[in-house]
Amino acid sequence: MSTPDRLIESTRELLWERGYVGTSPRAIQQRAGAGQGSMYHHFSGKPDLALAAITRTAEEMRAGVEEILGGPGTAVERVSAYLRREREVLRGCPIGRLTQDPDVMADPALRRPVEETFAWLRDRLAEVLAEGRDLGELDAGLDPGATAATIVAVLQGGYVLARAAGTPEPFHQAVEGVLALLSHP
């Protein structure tokens, strides 16, 4: 792995664990096994590195979601598979957590990938839900856009509950709760 790649990977991990404010260039360098000069040679500074890290994380997340939502199965099956997919629940969502970082949200360049990822995710889920509704798999009165927002919110909020509780259990409860509401009627 090249030095720039190692720096980006270090930044990704630290942004996930400690957020943007809590991540220092020094910590990034140490984790990557790179010196200061090296880091500032490849990147203009902390924001530049963070942009590379966030962009890469957003791309990976999108690909992972599309693998499930664009795969085989009925609409409800695909949504269920997405909700029940294995996750490192207590680590939280690497994109969602950036949302709480004022310095990220204040920088348009850093904010864009966060905004776009969630917009895409909601749209993609809404498409699948609309498909399920049109095929009679879901209630005819179901609002795909609102329900998609609910589902994404359950995941993001599930992470919050799990971290508060110190266990993944409330995350899984929240997921099963919304699936029961979705499938039951």
Next chain:
Amino acid sequence: MSTPDRLIESTRELLWERGYVGTSPRAIQQRAGAGQGSMYHHFSGKPDLALAAITRTAEEMRAGVEEILGGPGTAVERVSAYLRREREVLRGCPIGRLTQDPDVMADPALRRPVEETFAWLRDRLAEVLAEGRDLGELDAGLDPGATAATIVAVLQGGYVLARAAGTPEPFHQAVEGVLALLSHP
């Protein structure tokens, strides 16, 4: 307002806006109009002040919730009122955001009020939902615990979506989405 009170209020605001890592004693003092000596006279340091601030916020939140959930109306009416209550959506949840702060979660004293607040909230909502189910207002097969987790997660995740989008709209969509699922069958 006394100096200790002003310091606590400053800390509450800054924890909400910038989180624990992003909040410096200096910023707290400046916002409170207090000097360093004054701050360290009344509090032993940043963690001590944060504990006072978090405790106060948790107490207020609990009282606000109980006012609605313990008020008049059917179970669904009270849950709807709680979900639709006016909120400063883009500011996020002052307790939920602490969940993303590794230094808060690493300190058992700071973590406890966060953990207890969410545990209480889920239990309280589950009670109301069980009541609604037992009175035939909600589906007989509804799981109160899981559904309560779902509802709290929708709120917490709604904040995340709203901040990502830069507008409160997805928060309201998520809320209406879950209410539709809850009331429809």
Next chain:
DNA sequence: GTCTATAGTGTGATAGAC
């Protein structure tokens, strides 16, 4: 490309005068 040296600022806290 990578290194070390250095700078300027902020952090979190203590000391001791008033």
Next chain:
DNA sequence: GTCTATCACACTATAGAC
């Protein structure tokens, strides 16, 4: 109780040698 002075350290970045 509140003030100013001071501390040791970390942060983010630049300079210039190698």
